[in-house]
Amino acid sequence: MRYTKAVIVSLLTIALIWALNRSWGSVPAFAPLLSPFVGFWQNAESVNNADEEITLNGTKAPVTVIFDDLAIPHVFAQNDADAYFAQGYLTARDRLWQMEFQTHAAAGRVSELVGDKALELDRYNRHLGMGFGAEKSLKELMKDSRTREQVESYTAGINAYIKQLSPAHYPLEYKLLGYAPEPWQPIKCAYFLKYMSGVLALGADDLNMSNVLKKYGTVVTSDLFPDYPFREDPIIPAGTKWDFAPVKIPDVPANPFPDTKPLAMNWPEHDPAIGSNNWAVGPQKSATGYPILANDPHLTLSLPSIWYQIQLVTPTMNVYGASMPGSPGVIIGFNKQIAWGVTNVGADVLDFYQIRFKDASRREYWHDNRWKPITRRLEVIKVKGRADVIDTVLYTHHGPIMYEVGQKPFAKNVPVGYAARWIAHEASNDFLTYYLLDRAKNHDDYRKALSYYGAPAQNFVFADVAKDIAISPNGRFPLKWKDQGKFLLDGTNPAHDWQGWIPAAHNPHVKNPPRSFVSSANQSSTDPAYPYYINWQFGSYERGARINQRLTAMQGATPDSLRVLQNDNRNLRAADALPVLLPYMQEKILSGEQTKALAIIKTWRYNNDVAEVAPTIFTEWMRQYMEGVWQDDFPSNDTTTLRYPSFDRTLQLVEKEPTAHWFDNLTTPTQETIGSVLTKSFQSTIDSLTRKHGPIGDSWQWGKHKATRIGHLARLDALSALNVQIGGGAGIVNATTERTGPSWRMVVALGPTPKAYGVYPGGQSGNPGSPYYLNMLETWRTGQLNELLFLQTPQDKNSRLKRKVTLK
Amino acid sequence: MIELILIAILSLLAQLFLPWWSLAIVAFSICFWRSQRAGGAFLQGFVGVGVVWLGYALLVHTQTDGIFIGRMSELLFKTNTNVLPLLVVTLLSGLVGGLAGLSGFLVKKATAN
Structure with missing residues (x-):
């Protein structure tokens, strides 16, 4: 009897411990998660203003980091490599889970974390050639010693953080999903670029347009789907003279439309609310006589915050702005001489080619009157709790075949049996553009920086202390015949191939236009007089026209006038x-x-105000x-x-x-x-x-009906900001919709010393247990901005500076 | 009482270095060594371990503003309260500690002479 009792109770105890120590499907292992010693309690942080010295053995010289009251780091390094090392370390400290998760997603590795429910998503990203594109980008950025040092130092900084991380201090999401961070690699920076191209440069209506064409013919189609809108106010002011002689544009082939079969696909989930605003007013319009620049990129709002503010100071630069976790340097920001910002162009840089195979073995395809070999790329997808899935993706010279006949497509706008020609498959060193912008001193430097940029194409707005303002819809644009890629293309006909590029110097651009301001809001890049084809449709005209209306009327502008315009709710x-x-x-x-x-x-x-x-x-x-x-x-x-x-x-x-x-x-x-x-x-x-x-x-009421949601990346409501009461909407300058909106707002007034302001809906920390997780939300919601502290030395005095950390 | 204090101190130390379930080994060993009655062993294990988890959790809770604990409660228990996570932490660790203590006592009785 006493044996039985002892055995039963002991077994029960062991069974309980076992059950509490493992995850059950999506329910995480309960005891390690709840333990105050290693569980979520360890992620609770309080405000810490104590100075600190951290020994990492990764820098050439000590790096001084000053934190302000919003926990924004101001990095002072004695050389560039140390600055990027520090950026990697600090970003990982605040955002490790986010940066790893986003690059896992781009690489088609989500199934590894959550099991086979993500298998179709992973297959989609792999068929899209994300890995293929990332490998090419990596090769290109490793060729240039500047970007190579940048990415390698950034990587080393992230890994210095991961190396000293104990499981008790893993970011919360690792504990919830039950996995551990892996070492960072340079290719993950390239994956991040592809991730952004996936967000911003994957728009394609080619299939639906082909179906429209088949149903109604060319006359009705071009009548109802014109290449230039009825109401428009293009980015480059209408009538601007081009300062170049265009290169020869390919002739429209005799048969521009392949004979497509009707294809089964649902309405594409094209989100017109993903766009952005930027503008700069010239010296004639500003109160100080120096230009003022504003930018607010609109994305699907998410937590941890999409952007990460940082200031980087070395002998070669002093730049402040918004960076993206996973990418070194500053993407939108300013230095002592210049300020710049970006909005999406929405160029037609994704096309689909109908492929004719020789036979069912699919080893050769017909192109240019001969059979050409298909290359095969094996994609091994690891799946949590299951055997690996091996997926073979077929590649033509156009690009990967997204889905073959009979396979079920994941994204609704991808036609079956077509090869995807996508700009993100091209080798380009996009990091070099930001590397050079971070250090640019004038308009020439800005133009030079832009010439290296590939994708996703952006409208780069510019202003400098020499009182120049400029804007350029910029990226690598394929040299196309008019409307090439408005419809599905013929993969057998070489006349349908992309035939070279619009020369970078011929990308639309304007400097100091007579109206004394430049602006963009995703509308048509140019009026129809521009000699090249970029796309037949762009973002709708309303935001751009409203901005131009207000800027035309504006005199004696101050940063606050631009802040008010960013919050304009006119419908x-x-x-x-x-x-x-x-x-x-x-x-x-x-x-x-x-x-x-x-x-x-x-x-x-x-007016789309919150209570209307x-x-x-x-x-x-x-x-x-x-x-x-x-x-x-x-x-x-x-x-x-x-x-x-x-x-x-x-x-x-x-x-x-x-x-x-x-x-x-x-x-x-x-x-x-x-x-x-x-x-x-x-x-x-x-x-x-x-x-x-x-x-x-x-x-x-609009605010209640719209109920703006800023969702956590892992789709956990408890870690999200729900029902945020704010006005605006799609097509409104304050472009806050149900899910999307200004992910960063910035205003920079150039001058002897620049004065800058900014905010994003969230905070510096990606840790839901940190006081800096959502501390900027209310400032953002009410349309206010924080002053961005642009320090000159680590000894600068300001009551908002709270803490000094030395990295050795 | 001395068993309870020993369990609390030793399980606290163990968990600073070892996985969470080291608390069960501590409760088992102490009760194997010293406990006299089954009910006493369970109680000593339950309270000795539970007090440590509750105390540590309360410490974290008071040092931070508590918003996070509410969020975690929302996430895990679908209701935003600070009390529930503290209660569950105490009961969960107490149950494991109590059962481990009881096991220790019963195994000693079963193996004694």
Whole structure:
């Protein structure tokens, strides 16, 4: 008896310990996570203002790091290598999990961490050639001694941090997901670049456009999907003279469209809210007589914060700005002489080629009247809790074949059986551009830095202390015939290949234009007079036009005038559309609640402020109205996917051809008009909003309806900022939508010493247990900026400087 | 009482260097060595170990502003409270400590002469 009891209780104890010490599916190992000795308690941090000396044995000379009250590091190093080593070390200290996770994602390695639920995502990234592109980029950046030293020092700094890290101090996410950090490698920096190209340069409507073309032919297609919008205010001011003689552009081939079969794919998840604003006002417009520059890049807002502020001071540079964890140097920032910022261009740099194989073995494909060999790349995907998955990706000279016939595609806009030609597969040393910008002194240095840049193409805005301002939609642009890649391309015909590049010096650019400001907000790069083709569609015009409106009127500008403009909530789309649309409303048939809603719209001042009800109604109404006009004409189904014409084209139709047959719904026997579509969509909008929010009242307010969410990268609500109350929206200068928005706001006033301001929604630390995880959110939400402390020496005095750390 | 204090001190020291389950070895050994009754052994293990986890957790909680503990409560237990994580920490470690202590006592009885 006593034996039995002893054995049973002992076994029970051991079983309990075993069960608590392992993870169960997505439930983490409970005891190590909850233990105050090694678990999440160890991630709780408090404000620490004590000076510190850290011995790492990785620097050539001691590095002094001054931390300010927002925990932003100001790095003083005696040489460049030490500065990048310190940047790697400090970034890892604050953001290790984030930088590793993002590069794992780009490399198609998420299954390693979370099991086979991420297998399709990993396959997608591998078929996209992320590894193929990263390897080429790495080779290129290792060829240049400057970027080589930069990336190698940064890598060594990250590894110096990982090496002294005990499991109790692993970032929280490692404890939750149950894995350990691995050493950093230079290729991970290249993977990070590919990750950003994936976010910013993967837009492609080629498949849906081909399906539209097949259904309606060229006349209707070019009428409804024009190459230049009805309303536009391009980045390079219309009428700017080009200072170059264009090179020869390839002729449009005799047969520009391959005979495509209708393909099964759903509507592409193109997010028009991912864009950005930047501008610079010239000396004539500023209060001090020196230029002022502003930038706010819009991305899917996430935590840990997308950006990491840092100041780097060495004998060759003194630069301050926003860096990205995983990439050395500063991406958006300023130094004593210049300031710069970026917005996305949205160039057509991803095309799809229909591939004809010789036979089922798929070892050769037809191109230029002969059979050419396919190369195969083996992708080994490690899967947590399962055997490795080996995936063979076929490569043509165009690029990888994304998905073969019969395979199920992961991303909706990728056609099956087509090779992807993508700019991110090209070798380019994009880090060199930022390396040179961090040290640039004038406009010539800026132009030179830009000439090395590949992808993702950006509108680089520039201002300097010599009172020059400039902007350039810049990147490596393939030299194409007009509309090459608007539709799917023929992979057998060499005339359809990319044939060289637009010379870097011919990229659109303008310096000191007569209007005395430059700006961009993802709209068309140029007016139609630009000799080369960059894309047939860009971000919609509203943000850019509103910015230009305000800047045109602005005199005696200060950093605060630009800050106010960054927070501008004017809804230009509503201001354009409502006066045109409202006269068509059939008001007599509206119900009481619907009439009340219409009255709100009619008295609206077109502002997307947080407490307004009208933006809620307008946004949902326009979505339903677009469906009402186009769904019958461009229906997507299981075998064919189409896309709708733009809002701009639709509004133009109302203004110029209000009786167009497109307003009639083909699926009903009655004859619909613009008025009936508008009224019906309005009624259904009010009904669906009432179902969601109850009778019209406070719950309909824009801030509450929009409920902006800044989600943690691992999709954990408890570590996210939910229901952030802020105005703005898609197409608004303050471009804060449900999920996306200004991920960094910066204003820099040039002068004898630059004065700069900035903020992002989050904080310096990626640790949810740190007081610096979300401490900047409220400043961001209320549209304020923090002054960015631009130090000259480690001995500078400022009451906001809190702490000195020496790295040895 | 002396068993309880010994378990608390030794399990604290052990966990500074060894995995969390070293607390079970400490409770087992002390109760094997000294405990007189089954109920006493369980209690000594439970309280000796639980007090250390609770105490350390409380220390962390008071040194930081507590927002993080609320977030973790939200994450693990779907409710934002500071009490629940502290309670679960105490009960979980106490249960393992108590069972280990009881095992120690029972094994001694089973193997005695």
